[in-house]
Amino acid sequence: MDSFYEWFKILYDDTGINLPFLYDSYDRGRMFDGFLMTIKLSLLCLFFSVIIGMIGAWLQNSPLKWTRRFVGGYIQIFRNTPPLVQLYFFYFAVGALLPKIDNGYGGEMPLLGGFAWAVISLSFFAGAFNVEIFRSGIEAVPKSTVEAAEALGFSRLQIYKDITLPLAFRVMLPALNNNLVNLVKTTTLAYAIAVPEMLYEANQIWSDNVNVTEMMIFMLLAYFFLVGILVWGMNRWERAMKIPGYG
Amino acid sequence: MTTNEEMPMVSIKDVHKSFGDLEVLKGVSMDINRGEVICIIGPSGSGKSTLIRCINALNDIQQGSILVEGQEVNDPNLDKLELRKKVGMVFQQYNLFPHKTALENIMMAPIRVLKQDKKEVEETARALIKKVRLEGKEDNYPGELSGGQQQRVAIARSLAMKPDVILFDEVTAALDPETVNEVLLTIKELAEEGMTCILVTHEMAFAREVADHIYFTDRGVIVEHGPPTTFFDEAKDPRTKEFLSQIL
Ligand SMILES: Nc1ncnc2c1ncn2[C@@H]1O[C@H](COP(=O)(O)OP(=O)(O)OP(=O)(O)O)[C@@H](O)[C@H]1O
Numbered sequence A: 001m002d003s004f005y006e007w008f009k010i011l012y013d014d015t016g017i018n019l020p021f022l023y024d025s026y027d028r029g030r031m032f033d034g035f036l037m038t039i040k041l042s043l044l045c046l047f048f049s050v051i052i053g054m055i056g057a058w059l060q061n062s063p064l065k066w067t068r069r070f071v072g073g074y075i076q077i078f079r080n081t082p083p084l085v086q087l088y089f090f091y092f093a094v095g096a097l098l099p100k101i102d103n104g105y106g107g108e109m110p111l112l113g114g115f116a117w118a119v120i121s122l123s124f125f126a127g128a129f130n131v132e133i134f135r136s137g138i139e140a141v142p143k144s145t146v147e148a149a150e151a152l153g154f155s156r157l158q159i160y161k162d163i164t165l166p167l168a169f170r171v172m173l174p175a176l177n178n179n180l181v182n183l184v185k186t187t188t189l190a191y192a193i194a195v196p197e198m199l200y201e202a203n204q205i206w207s208d209n210v211n212v213t214e215m216m217i218f219m220l221l222a223y224f225f226l227v228g229i230l231v232w233g234m235n236r237w238e239r240a241m242k243i244p245g246y247g
Numbered sequence B: 001m002t003t004n005e006e007m008p009m010v011s012i013k014d015v016h017k018s019f020g021d022l023e024v025l026k027g028v029s030m031d032i033n034r035g036e037v038i039c040i041i042g043p044s045g046s047g048k049s050t051l052i053r054c055i056n057a058l059n060d061i062q063q064g065s066i067l068v069e070g071q072e073v074n075d076p077n078l079d080k081l082e083l084r085k086k087v088g089m090v091f092q093q094y095n096l097f098p099h100k101t102a103l104e105n106i107m108m109a110p111i112r113v114l115k116q117d118k119k120e121v122e123e124t125a126r127a128l129i130k131k132v133r134l135e136g137k138e139d140n141y142p143g144e145l146s147g148g149q150q151q152r153v154a155i156a157r158s159l160a161m162k163p164d165v166i167l168f169d170e171v172t173a174a175l176d177p178e179t180v181n182e183v184l185l186t187i188k189e190l191a192e193e194g195m196t197c198i199l200v201t202h203e204m205a206f207a208r209e210v211a212d213h214i215y216f217t218d219r220g221v222i223v224e225h226g227p228p229t230t231f232f233d234e235a236k237d238p239r240t241k242e243f244l245s246q247i248l
């Protein structure tokens, strides 16, 4: 392994192609931490945005007018504003309104850090699209199938969980996958509030090494492969969900 | 409420039902006793589906009373779960759950709704599959079954809830002529076992053979009713006669 790393050092000396995140153990650590942070951020946002989509779509079918309006308003706000502005809004505006807590050294620190705000903000951003995606999936479930479950005595929640959602899922998976891929790409915005994810760490490295070109090429490839893996997984999932003789 | 043997199982009295301005049921009454098979026939749009969907509260009614084993359906505080445990329903389009196998379709409601033990439910479900002659199709999805097979799964699914009465809404209307009989045979066997059945059907020969009582509806009212022999051979109302002459 060491000789592998060493090779990139020689590459740099011979050609000027500078990849310090491969031959320098400190930069390697930074890059790896950034990579893990991106994964962590993506997974948490994926998870919460899907939950928001599910609950939002359920609330949109609520008999209460104000519940439906509230969800509608949420979707409008988050769809029609830039995600970066949303992130700043949460981090700087909402964050400033929250109480400060003791940081253990006699000072104060914000209740929620950049990472938490990035998760919240990006989850709500992608969640707004997910609500719409879930709703279109739910609308595609035949009313007659739901009626059959009603006639068997299923409750509204049971029908949603056991019948509507599993069927809606199949219809909406392509749209959902699309949105989730977008979400992973959008996690780079967390850079703007100093969350040490992959792009942020890359920036640190190119500032220290003045190798912007190499780092940019590497970033492009890194996200290409990361998102590629996600797409591959999603496609497999789509195929696994296929019902024999249906659709 | 005690289940009185003398009391009708389903008692429908002066039921009125409108969709907006359109009055579809204009005062319908009928009594169905335990173990009886009744057939409702009538022209398209006369309100047959609407009527039987009122019995299990898929439709609400504006006026009148429907008692199912003493439980009033026209009640804002109706316990729908309690009602639907007693009343099964089979639909024209089968309406199976497409993402569940035949066996799972049958098992789902007893497990989820009645909270019965999975092992026991599976035993019952396999017995029901056998009863509707679908052995070997347990693990097939609805999309892999013919219409007639799907409809028999739907009947088994309804039976798994051990209902006291089953509603059948034109359950053979979407089937190929060859498969109609396999479904009718299943229903006939149920009837012979004493299951209370309320059927909407266009199968006159079947109605004549199986029904204890026939109701003819037109434009939201019951025009004429009686036991099959009287009904088919001695219909009095001109509307009944015209309908029968067209269909027979
Ligand atoms: N959900 C609904 N909203 C509005 N009108 C309805 C609804 N369901 C039924 N109707 C109307 O009520 C009338 C009776 O319909 P219904 O389905 O009960 O007739 P049917 O006797 O079952 O006819 P068919 O033999 O064609 O099934 C029709 O005019 C129909 O258009």
Ligand SMILES: [Mg+2]
Binding pocket: B048, B049, B050, B169, B170
């Ligand atoms: Mg009908």
